[in-house]
Amino acid sequence: xxxxxxxxxxxxxxxxxxxxxxxxxxxxxxxxxxxxxxxxxxxxxxxxxxxxxxxxxxxxxxxxxxxxxxxxxxxxxxxxxxxxxxxxxxxxxxxxxxxxxxxxxxxxxxxxxxxxxxxxxxxxxxxxxxxxxxxxxxxxxxxxxxxxxxxxxxxxxxxxxxxxxxxxxxxxxxxxxxxxxxxxxxxxxxxxxxxxxxxxxxxxxxxxxxxxxxxxxxxxxxxxxxxxxxxxxxxxxxxxxxxxxxxxxxxxxxxxxxxxxxxxxxxxxxxxxxxxxxxxxxxxxxxxxxxxxxxxxxxxxxxxxxxxxxxxxxxxxxxxxxxxxx
Amino acid sequence: xxxxxxxxxxxxxxxxxxxxxxxxxxxxxxxxxxxxxxxxxxxxxxxxxxxxxxxxxxxxxxxxxxxxxxxxxxxxxxxxxxxxxxxxxxxxxxxxxxxxxxxxxxxxxxxxxxxxxxxxxxxxxxxxxxxxxxxxxxxxxxxxxxxxxxxxxxxxxxxxxxxxxxxxxxxxxxxxxxxxxxx
Numbered sequence: 001x002x003x004x005x006x007x008x009x010x011x012x013x014x015x016x017x018x019x020x021x022x023x024x025x026x027x028x029x030x031x032x033x034x035x036x037x038x039x040x041x042x043x044x045x046x047x048x049x050x051x052x053x054x055x056x057x058x059x060x061x062x063x064x065x066x067x068x069x070x071x072x073x074x075x076x077x078x079x080x081x082x083x084x085x086x087x088x089x090x091x092x093x094x095x096x097x098x099x100x101x102x103x104x105x106x107x108x109x110x111x112x113x114x115x116x117x118x119x120x121x122x123x124x125x126x127x128x129x130x131x132x133x134x135x136x137x138x139x140x141x142x143x144x145x146x147x148x149x150x151x152x153x154x155x156x157x158x159x160x161x162x163x164x165x166x167x168x169x170x171x172x173x174x175x176x177x178x179x180x181x182x183x184x185x186x187x188x189x190x191x192x193x194x195x196x197x198x199x200x201x202x203x204x205x206x207x208x209x210x211x212x213x214x215x216x217x218x219x220x221x222x223x224x225x226x227x228x229x230x231x232x233x234x235x236x237x238x239x240x241x242x243x244x245x246x247x248x249x250x251x252x253x254x255x256x257x258x259x260x261x262x263x264x265x266x267x268x269x270x271x272x273x274x275x276x277x278x279x280x281x282x283x284x285x286x287x288x289x290x291x292x293x294x295x296x297x298x299x300x301x302x303x304x305x306x307x308x309x310x311x312x313x314x315x316x317x318x319x320x321x322x323x324x325x326x
Numbered sequence: 327x328x329x330x331x332x333x334x335x336x337x338x339x340x341x342x343x344x345x346x347x348x349x350x351x352x353x354x355x356x357x358x359x360x361x362x363x364x365x366x367x368x369x370x371x372x373x374x375x376x377x378x379x380x381x382x383x384x385x386x387x388x389x390x391x392x393x394x395x396x397x398x399x400x401x402x403x404x405x406x407x408x409x410x411x412x413x414x415x416x417x418x419x420x421x422x423x424x425x426x427x428x429x430x431x432x433x434x435x436x437x438x439x440x441x442x443x444x445x446x447x448x449x450x451x452x453x454x455x456x457x458x459x460x461x462x463x464x465x466x467x468x469x470x471x472x473x474x475x476x477x478x479x480x481x482x483x484x485x486x487x488x489x490x491x492x493x494x495x496x497x498x499x500x501x502x503x504x505x506x507x508x509x
Binding site: 004005010025033 | 335339340342343346350351354355358359363366367370371374375378379408423425426442443446447450461462464465466492493496497
């Protein structure tokens with residue numbers, strides 16, 4: 001036996017892809033080839049939004065069943081483009097940055113975990129998906145899969161399921177260290193413009209064309225991330241004020257029903273809204289509102305003004321063990 | 327054959343499905359061997375999406391299409407490099423492959439020596455990324471030198487030198503009682 005044979009024998013050959021995996025991959029490829037064949041433009045613009053968003057986040061957006069037949073997420077008041085208020089939004093983000101920077105902070109140990117508790121409310125062509133998701137992400141192990149416990153939003157409340165934490169959509173990371181890891185966060189520049197440039201560069205790695213929704217997704221994830229140091233969170237919020245077209249919107253309701261003030265900008269046919277408590281300026285959550293219908297296959301049929309994703313940050317912190325609450 | 331299909335797909339995008347049919351399973355098996363079935367689902371699918379998008383940039387003189395496809399997959403797999411190396415080290419220490427939950431005794435059935443599996447896993451973990459990629463494309467992907475060269479964008483001579491280096495390290499790391507038969 002030679003060395004090649006020995007290495008070849010080391011790990012058994014896979015039985016091959018399951019029919020479901022082949023079908024899923026084939027469907028995605030067909031959508032792409034059909035889009036080009038139909039002459040829908042060189043931008044491959046009808047890729048699914050869900051898949052694009054998936055690459056942005058270190059902690060995946062989870063989707064589970066148990067839907068509730070509830071009111072539509074459509075927000076009639078959001079159809080009009082918001083008025084441009086650059087001074088107002090700069091002030092809002094400045095206050096939010098100062099609030100973030102003033103938070104007490106102790107650098108986490110490598111053996112600790114960043115904890116997040118959030119409500120996620122999504123809507124696409126297939127319907128509405130609502131869940132509460134709790135996740136624990138290792139500080140020191142950037143490649144470890146986060147522990148996630150989730151439950152559908154139902155009445156009466158369901159129990160958390162930690163064994164089947166939903167439908168993970170995390171793609172292979174595009175940076176080393178991975179985007180969102182504590183090591184990555186620690187190395188990010190604190191200068192707002194350099195920070196913005198770095199994030200835009202990193203989310204474009206490995207992609208044919210820049211995808212603006214990814215940058216928005218990363219910014220939101222990092223702002224909400226319990227591992228993000230206060231100075232970085234403040235820099236992120238200051239950087240948002242430099243995004244072209246950012247504006248302030250009053251009375252925006254997050255997934256938990258809390259009303260706040262948002263900094264919003266439109267990219268990729270979607271309006272991204274970072275929501276803050278109007279009094280304390282703490283970060284409450286995030287919404288993504290459809291502005292240009294027909295751009296994404298998984299949002300087909302939804303009208304402009306539909307809130308396609310809403311996340312409310314309920315709690316976050318650093319804990320010593322996975323599945324431990326602060 | 328593959329190059330003709332690729333060329334036709336420039337004007338008839340749906341022709342690309344033929345390349346998918348010819349190579350998806352092989353790519354998936356290779357990715358699964360490197361990172362497990364779950365990751366392979368994503369990597370194999372993403373490979374073909376990326377290949378379709380980049381197909382106008384493929385040039386026949388860069389080698390076989392199959393190698394080009396494996397190269398795209400190798401780039402995607404490379405993003406998991408740290409996790410992969412960690413798994414190999416775990417295997418070397420614990421005697422159990424965390425990817426397959428396969429104990430060393432079972433490995434021994436395949437590679438002919440009791441502790442050979444963990445030892446080889448340790449060697450793979452210590453190889454340079456470039457040498458490991460070449461070795462695994464040959465041993466697990468069953469690619470030819472030309473295909474490996476196309477996959478990694480390196481001259482075939484470099485493939486040979488990297489492979490020889492990797493083979494020496496595999497051999498040197500094994501104790502005498504596990505010495506492999508000479509070719």
